[in-house]
Amino acid sequence: MKGIGILAAEWLITSLIVCAGLSGKQILFINGPRTAVITLGVIGFAICMIMPTIGKFISNAPAHPLTIMGYVFGAVALLTTVTQIIKWNIPMVYDPKIALFVVAGCIVIKSIIGRFAPLI
Numbered sequence: 713m714k715g716i717g718i719l720a721a722e723w724l725i726t727s728l729i730v731c732a733g734l735s736g737k738q739i740l741f742i743n744g745p746r747t748a749v750i751t752l753g754v755i756g757f758a759i760c761m762i763m764p765t766i767g768k769f770i771s772n773a774p775a776h777p778l779t780i781m782g783y784v785f786g787a788v789a790l791l792t793t794v795t796q797i798i799k800w801n802i803p804m805v806y807d808p809k810i811a812l813f814v815v816a817g818c819i820v821i822k823s824i825i826g827r828f829a830p831l832i
Contacts, residue, residue, distance in 0.1 A: 719823055719824075719827060722759060722820075722823045723820060723823070725755065726752065726756075726816050726820065729742065729748050729755070729816075730748065730752070730812055732748055733747070733748020733749070733752075733808075733812050734748075734809070734812070745809045745811070746796050746808040746811075748808075748812050749792065749793060749796040749808055749811045749812045749815055750796055750797055752793075752812065752815045752816060752819065753789060753790070753792070753796075753815055754793075756789055756815065756818070756819045756822075757789075757790075759819075778825055778828055781821075781825055782822055782826075785818045785821050785822050785825070786818070786822065788814065789814070789819065789822075791805070792805045792811045792814045792815050792818075793815060795811065796808060796811050
């Protein structure tokens with residue numbers, strides 16, 4: 713499987729930010745779940761933009777089921793991050809701890825979807 717090192721790095725960074733957000737201590741600029749969600753969202757979108765596998769899905773098959781799944785999970789992560797930034801009162805993702813797990817889950821799922829790029 714190509715890119716397993718990148719996958720491991722994505723998961724490691726995601727888990728470290730989740731742990732930092734849930735620890736209750738200030739680690740760098742993360743001082744709680746809300747700042748961890750915002751940080752994870754920004755890093756997740758940066759990873760999504762620079763990874764060549766995600767771009768292959770969009771350019772080669774914009775209506776492929778895996779691409780559509782990527783759109784859905786990306787939209788959920790974006791909505792959750794924006795909810796924490798401007799403090800919208802959206803019931804499922806208003807709580808920062810739940811939002812942290814939602815964004816982390818979306819990143820993990822999108823990284824798994826990204827490994828199926830050779831199928832397109």
